[in-house]
Amino acid sequence: MFSLLRRNRDIRLVFGAQVVSFLGDWFTFVAMAGLVEDTTNSRFLVSLVLVSMTIPGLVMSPIAGSFADRFDRRRILVVVSALQALSASLMLLHSSAGIWILFVAQCSIAGLASFVSPATGAAIPNLVSNEDDLRKANALFGSTWGVMLAVGAALGGVFASVFGRNAAFIADIVSFIIAAVLFARVRTAMQSHETKTAQSRRARPIADMKEAFHVARGDKVILALLCSKMTFAVGAGIVSQLAVLASNVFNAGDSGRGLLIGVRGVGSGLGPIIGARIAGRDMAKLLRVCGVAGLLFSVCYFFAALSPALGIAAVFVALAHLSGGAQWTLSTLGLQIQSPDHVRGRVLAGDMALVNMMIGVTSILAGITSEVFGVRPAIIVFACAAACASVTYLLATAGIRRRLRTA
Secondary structure (H helix, E strand, O other): OOHHHHHOHHHHHHHHHHHHHHHHHHHHHHHHHHHHHHHHOOHHHHHHHHHHOOHHHHHHHHHHHHHHHHOOHHHHHHHHHHHHHHHHHHHHHHHHHOOHHHHHHHHHHHHHHHHHHHHHHHHHHHHOOOHHHHHHHHHHHHHHHHHHHHHHHHHHHHHHHHHOHHHHHHHHHHHHHHHHHHHHOOOOOOOOHHHHHHOOOOOOHHHHHHHHHHHHHOOHHHHHHHHHHHHHHHHHHHHHHHHHHHHHHOOOOHHHHHHHHHHHHHHHHHHHHHHHHHHOOOHHHHHHHHHHHHHHHHHHHHHHHHOOOHHHHHHHHHHHHHHHHHHHHHHHHHHHHHOOHHHHHHHHHHHHHHHHHHHHHHHHHHHHHHHHHOHHHHHHHHHHHHHHHHHHHHHHOHHHHHHHHHO
């Protein structure tokens, strides 16, 4: 997997851009969640921190997907990273402007980030030379998100405690600037020649997304892959309550928040590698692993909610996201393989829109449930809902998996 980084300069640059960007993101998440909780003492508002990182992506995804297929993907990534740096600078105004400026800034960053995921996801198949390297690239990028979550959240908690939360926000600004520079140095075309010559230089978000969903309706494998993340996201909203679980149940501050959010990254870092090895080149097996991984995610969070100590809860959170990381990366890999290049950006953007919608809704509901009944019952309720969704997914896709095996 790491040999790909040695052999492929452009993958190495995109990888580096994502590493520094993810690091800054999680520095900010820990600092922002702690600042909101300490300032307002509201579990619901803490849940809105995760909402502010997801809902804007839902709103912007139709435009982002259209842009990823209509315009130069490298230029999109450079411009968006620069704009994210400007948006992150607004967080430094919270002491004078009020806590609301944090949500405005994070919504802006998340809205811009919705352009990054489909642009990079659609570009990666064009930056590698064969399907084996594509699988390696997806395992690498999927595990990187988790590793940087672990490193960023853990370091972010310590960093915010030692240097202050404004320093964490400044680190986020710098990370976006570095990402823009690295994206600008990519040489290989991020679109295939056929897609590039067929581009109309006019984005048509509604018509373009209709075309992508028409492609998805005509391919049951793509449709199953799109539904995969949706089932996982039924329970993903409980992630918004990890900061509350650390502080209110286990009486830990930013360091405890950083631990629970960080071990989430440990699991997410290992999950894509393990999942890719299990699924191999078999699409039927990939769909089954996605469903089983979603089920294991919910079971582990159920036991995390019942844990008597922070350390035990951290172990279950790590195991939950080992499954979640495998599910997330494998479903994306499947869409990259199955989707034609000229609509790939829109399909991936639609995938992110659906999952962000579900995460946003469940985060709000989890925050309300936590506010009324407590954080432990809230996590248990949504873990059970996610388990039901995963079982339903496995049953609903059984016929598709059988046809793939006999094809």
